[in-house]
Amino acid sequence: ATTLLNVSYDPTRELYQEVDRTFAAQWARTHGGAPVVVRTSHGGSGAQARSVQEGAPADVVTLGLAYDIDMLAAVGLLPANWQGLLPHNSTPFTSTIVFLVRKGNPKGIHDWPDLVRDGVQVITPNPKTSGGARWNYLAAWGWALRQPGATPDTARAYLRSLFAHVPVLDTGARGATNSFVQRGTGDVLLAWEDEALMAARDIGPDQFDMVVPPLTILAEPPVAVVERNAKAHGTLDLARAYLDFLFTDAGQRIGAKHYFRPVTPSILAENRATFADTATFDIASLGGWTQVQKTHFADGGVFDGIYAR
């Protein structure tokens, strides 16, 4: 059987399980029973991108943020214009950053300022190692910048007090979710919308509530074919077909089922009830990944400054 390796990030475990199965079945159907095995590896987005850079034989990558795929382009694993090769900036699904709280919202958390009240513990992973954490961070940053009279300094101050409420920085989004969900740590989890919905609906309907803040970021986790690897493995066509599948209606519906916002408007409309309406801003409004990475997450950047003494 031909094997296809998708190197993905933490919160997509359930999503790609179904995608892989469906795609393999469909490929077999359309290619005369040719068996295909799709494997997906999960982990913090940054860690995953690094493995691929160091030689993990990924045919496709489906990561938490574009910057990580840019780093693969930087070492020539795929063309620099990768984001233009697929529709919607190579982003099959979007998501937002939301709050997951204990059932009944005992701490009364509704908006970003509530997170920094006394006695509130916030769970979020480490932006250095987790893509989701960067979205969390940037959501808070963007919100703070959009407050009346805000300056980068006030935003910095807000983030500083926010992270002062974080008792544990897990290395990946799923690790943080587990800290909150399975080990009962903290009062509010900053999470991908899909993580939060899954927790609130599937894992513990009687334990958690999801709170959507009035303003948050639009997260755009992109996908790409790792062309050099796929060529070497002879799986270029398969890889392309796999990613294309994500943009088909079938693929989009699977995404929606796992609480990722479809980019196909019709399918998004079908799932109106699932995805709360809220105001969002995107990464471009913050200057794009390259810029953001440099100012915020690089060694000695704003994030390090938050903890600096």
Add this chain to the structure above:
Amino acid sequence: MSGRVGRWGFAALVWGMVGMMVVLPPVMVFAGALAHGLRAAWDGLCDPDALSAIRLTLLITALAVAINSFFGVMAAWTLTRFSFPGRGLAIVLVELPLSVSPVVGGLVWLLVFGTQGWWGAALERWGYPVMFAPPGILLATLFVTFPYVTRTMMPMLRHMGRAQEEAAVMLGAGMWRVLWHVTLPGARAALLSGVLMTTARAMGEFGAVSVVSGHIPGLTETMPLHIETLYNGYQTVAAFAMAALLALMAMGVVAVRGLVERTALRMGKIA
């Protein structure tokens, strides 16, 4: 010391410590594994990815134990029986991996065999990828379990002395026969100890392996990595079931050692 009270008090102290520090976590693991009954735990282990992780772990462990035991015995023997310039340094180097972080134990192999490393690109071009494939996992495991056999064998060999070996030589035995017929049976207990530690550590290694594995289910996930994957996928029972299985395997090795030691004791070979 007031005998009776003191004795029972001390026993309580010892058991308290053992309970808190040693027993509690494994108990939790087993409790987690059996939270939904044996059946659920069993099903968790029967998943193809789980089976492949078990297979990979067994394979890697067997290889690591075989390689490190063979070379470890040779090194322990050479380092205790002969003196040569640089022997002290060699002993330090043998011990070194013990004091190196497992993360570094993975990192170093990336530096050698990763695409960005010395030979990785070339090897990949030749079609022999090492990192993010079983050979890489093996290398990381070998590095991490490197010292155990040598470490436990050396004091034992020193203690045994070379008289029996020399006796064998005088009877016409060459190096291999000496090792096989005299050294190894004599140092059996220490060897077993070392092999046990190597086995347990090889099966359970997480840090080093996770750096070089790529976490590909069904391909490069060992049991510890798969446990993490399961746990992160909310499959708590399966995760703990696999952890319990791992603990049972290691306990099995401990038991085997105990058994062998007791037979040896009966034969009068007190190590």
Add this chain to the structure above:
Amino acid sequence: MSVRLEHLVRRVGGRPIVDDISLEVETGSFTALLGPSGAGKTSLLRIIAGLDGHDAGCVFLNGARVDMLEARSRNIGFMFQNYALFDHMTVARNIAFGLSIRPRKTRPTRAQIAARVEELLDLMHLPGMGGRYPHELSGGQRQRVALARALATGPRVLLLDEPFGALDPLVRRSIRGWLRDVHDRLGLTTILVTHDRNEACELADTIALMRDGRIVQSGTPQQLRDAPATPFAMAFMQDVTRLPGRVAAGLFIADLPDMRPVPAQGPDGRAELLVRAGDVRLLPGQGAATAWLRQTYGPIGTFDVMSGPDTLRLDALIPPGAARIVVNCALDASAGRVARDGQWLGGAGDGGDSDDNDDGEMTDPACIAPVVANLSKP
């Protein structure tokens, strides 16, 4: 098979621990390497066996030089002090080891090996013990197993490193005779290392007395006892009393006032007299010393002698008809030898051959207190 050593030297850390040793051991002879601890006996034996290398000199077996021959190819039987039995093998497998590891071509069949083991067990008086493990044997039995193992491959030369060291004194004595018997019966060439002079005297035809890596003297036990080459050889081979004094005008004058002067050749100066325990005579009525008899062993007694300010314990012939206390006596030690700086003073007492003592006196009692006189002590 004869063994010849020529100018053997072995250095460890620059220091020679075997220092220019030459020795000839004839086929069929029984030689003892005798000497105090650290003399280099074991070192020498190990060089012969090929277990240790040497820095100079040659080893010949049956006239052929074997320096570069590996230990395993020399076909020498070696018995270690602590036996070095293979703990994890039965007695039978221990004995069979040397045969069972031979390359297939030269290896006897299983039945042959078993027969040989049986034969050796019989020879060693160990019937039916083949199935035991070494730890189930007594010291003496272990010793015999070790010997059987060393003999199994049919070596012509047998090297024994203090084979009786760990044994009970009774067992030890009984096993000695038997060992000599095996040697004679099998026609072996045997070299035995020991630091027990009785053992060496009893067992060996030739003794090589060693000290500090050198052979001090070699010869028959009789020769070593009767004509010791150095004071050390005399003191090591027999219990001696050392009497300090000085040489003046051809006479040795002991510091002890009542000791008769002894003729001594050599330049004047400090010297000491070595006399065998029992070779001293008390001469009642001829001096000012008082002697208390403490113990007797036949004709010999242990006396506490008070002479001038000093008291000295020594063994002397009991004067005929003597009571517990002998008063006003002098001491005669003219059978002794005069030494200075570890060497004999020219000729003095060198006539002291064995015949001197054939007039019914005893020379070497086992149960006599060897007295180390320390006259300078308060």
Add this chain to the structure above:
Amino acid sequence: MSVRLEHLVRRVGGRPIVDDISLEVETGSFTALLGPSGAGKTSLLRIIAGLDGHDAGCVFLNGARVDMLEARSRNIGFMFQNYALFDHMTVARNIAFGLSIRPRKTRPTRAQIAARVEELLDLMHLPGMGGRYPHELSGGQRQRVALARALATGPRVLLLDEPFGALDPLVRRSIRGWLRDVHDRLGLTTILVTHDRNEACELADTIALMRDGRIVQSGTPQQLRDAPATPFAMAFMQDVTRLPGRVAAGLFIADLPDMRPVPAQGPDGRAELLVRAGDVRLLPGQGAATAWLRQTYGPIGTFDVMSGPDTLRLDALIPPGAARIVVNCALDASAGRVARDGQWLGGAGDGGDSDDNDDGEMTDPACIAPVVANLSKP
């Protein structure tokens, strides 16, 4: 301080390893517990020290019963065979240990302790060694440190378990005299465990000969040698030749044809004659035996005697004017004792007191082959 043991019993696993032992050790005396390995010597010493308990009987120190007193309260100095020095302490701290652990009230000041250590170092001839660690000392020095440590707290009783076991034979002999000296000078009561009869004879006033957990005989060395209570005692205290034979009509008839019959009381049946090495006489021209002289030690020779079908090696007085070979001789061993089943046969040879041998014969040569005759061998 005197030591008295009354009917002591200690059982291990049901087997008595100390079996109804009574012993009286007087104040100031030097007693040796002598016996083969496993006799129970160490076990007995440990009971006296209070290190092991006992199942029956009593231990008295100076007349006071101490059975229930802990080892630490008995104030007995104990020296182990391997010295058991504290490896991690300097020599000085080893010696000071017993004093420095005293409760504050009875503890001497630091200066006093230091002075005491100095004094002991001097006594033991260990000047300036206080700062060394045990592993930097030679065996003999370690031994003295152990003794100094045992003496530091001023015990009146000193127990020594094979103190010379690990020492070089030369060192060993020199240290013996010195130990006895310390004992005398400090007025100690000393009990020494050894399995070396020479050591026991030389050092001790009284010897208690042990075997299988019992005291076989106790008395002065002279008594044990001259009137051994059992054949075992005789064989243990001296080199003896055993001659198998049988008793018939009041005579012991050796299996060796040319041996003169020896008077023996007791019922007829198999028996054996024990005779001290050297107590045998060759009677030339009176029999059919042939004797080869192998070695001489003064008046005594080692002979290979061929009599009938058997050859036997034994030590005998050299007949006056004898050549290397004595033909047609008979053997006279009438100085021996006849035994059966480990007991003397009533009275036979029991007149063999020390006086018997005062006619110039020797009794106990060190360098004589003790021969164990094995006539049934092919």
Add this chain to the structure above:
Amino acid sequence: MAGHGAARQGAGGHAPFTLWRRRRDGLPGFGVGLSLTLGWLGVLVILPLLALLARPWAQGVGSGLGAFAHIVHDGRMLAALRVSFVSALVAAALDVVAGVVIAWGLVRARVPGWRVIDALVELPFALPTAVVGITMATLYGPHGWVGAPLSHLGMKVAFTPLGIVVALMFVGLPFVVRTVVPVLRALPPEAEEVARTLGATRAQVVARVVMPALYPALLTAFAMAFARGVGEYGSVIFIAGNQPYHTEIAPLLIVIRLQEYDTQGASLIGLVLVAIAMASLGVIAWVRRHVGRGGAGGAI
């Protein structure tokens, strides 16, 4: 038969001096053993460590030095090192105390069920570190079996430095017990008995005779537990909290650097870790040699 030439040469004269003589000492197999050992050591230890040693300078010595200077001045890095070392130190020290108590219970006191304890002691070794981490975080978390009662007492373990110590103690304990037990077993009883005849009480025997004899072994055990603790990753990150300056451990910082695509920085921290671990092992070895002279601990 290399000996023939020599025999002919040496037969005539005596004390022949030959230049080519090789002193052949001891057992056979030196060459084979040495090459196998060096080969194994070379491939599995020397090669990768050389790579680690070389990596920081791969982009030029200047860049390496710069990165190094940066690390030395990086407060967060130093803080992480401090967290790792202090918690490893504390955990190792506590392990030594607990290990001695348990070893004593096993060997000397023979507490009821000592055989069971003997078998259990290796359990921490058997669990993968990640599982240890997860269970520890659960146990000591706010709702855990241990954490909940503790939090009622106002004590927080998970996500505090204490949590790191707890995890490291679990991982290090078998090292201590396994090191101390054989030494304790092998301690000759005579030294203790002698002390008793010299008037020492039981407490004095333990404190002044037994413990000092154990020091070398304890130091070894401490060193092993400490070295293991400094590098430990899997079992710590779940319970540590991973907050920079507070509960972030040095190995995590390596991972973070890696994920910042900063292999150079990661290698440098790795080197620093190796260097410091080696140095502390060296110090302990030195202390052992010069302070705990003699002693029974040499067996390990």
